[in-house]
Amino acid sequence: MRVFLGITGASGAPYAARLVQALGRAECEVGLCASRAGIEVLRTELYGDERLSADEALARLVEPVRDSVTLYDEQDWSAPYASGSARVLVLMPRETPLSAIHLEAMLKLRQAGAVVLFLAPGFYHGAETVGDLVDFMVARCLDQLGIEQGLVREWGAAKPPVRASGPGERVWGNREAPPASREEPR
Numbered sequence: 001m002r003v004f005l006g007i008t009g010a011s012g013a014p015y016a017a018r019l020v021q022a023l024g025r026a027e028c029e030v031g032l033c034a035s036r037a038g039i040e041v042l043r044t045e046l047y048g049d050e051r052l053s054a055d056e057a058l059a060r061l062v063e064p065v066r067d068s069v070t071l072y073d074e075q076d077w078s079a080p081y082a083s084g085s086a087r088v089l090v091l092m093p094r095e096t097p098l099s100a101i102h103l104e105a106m107l108k109l110r111q112a113g114a115v116v117l118f119l120a121p122g123f124y125h126g127a128e129t130v131g132d133l134v135d136f137m138v139a140r141c142l143d144q145l146g147i148e149q150g151l152v153r154e155w156g157a158a159k160p161p162v163r164a165s166g167p168g169e170r171v172w173g174n175r176e177a178p179p180a181s182r183e184e185p186r
């Protein structure tokens with residue numbers, strides 16, 4: 001499956017990092033583009049290093065799955081993907097509070113067929129770490145794309161799924177990783 005991931009300048013870089021990893025591991029062909037502000041957020045929230053060049057920040061982001069990802073410049077990303085053949089557009093806003101302009105824009109996108117997947121993680125799956133909350137949202141995105149997710153237990157599932165990633169795996173660039181998830185499989 002081909003998936004294009006656009007990263008803008010709102011807080012939430014750990015979501016992007018985890019999603020890139022999950023898409024790569026699901027053997028998707030991933031196109032990725034980050035706006036200038038998006039790069040700034042990656043630098044700040046993942047790597048804590050404002051001197052990183054855009055290329056360095058993106059290289060670190062895709063490093064775990066680099067063979068699956070094609071990077072596009074802000075100016076030329078759309079060409080391979082703008083053919084109209086996209087089956088689903090998933091918008092993942094994080095901003096809060098939402099203004100009337102945000103709400104109107106999201107309504108228009110929804111009416112045009114986009115999925116508005118607000119970055120509002122649930123807690124019912126027994127989240128213990130920030131990484132668990134990130135995984136919750138990444139799993140919901142994978143659901144929308146029709147990609148099987150092994151990150152988070154489904155509501156009502158009798159048995160926990162096998163994790164798609166190893167325990168304690170870093171989604172956090174060079175920053176101190178959050179406390180590792182429970183060791184036992186979930």
Ligand SMILES: Cc1cc2nc3c(=O)[nH]c(=O)nc-3n(C[C@H](O)[C@H](O)[C@H](O)COP(=O)(O)O)c2cc1C
Nearest residue numbers: 008009010011035036037038040041044045094095
């Ligand atoms: C670490 C970091 C986090 C940011 N988070 C937000 C945010 O959550 N919401 C927002 O409106 N702007 C945020 N900003 C500011 C935007 O990046 C900035 O307004 C930018 O111009 C948005 O441009 P874009 O729409 O091209 O991504 C953040 C900036 C940085 C450096």
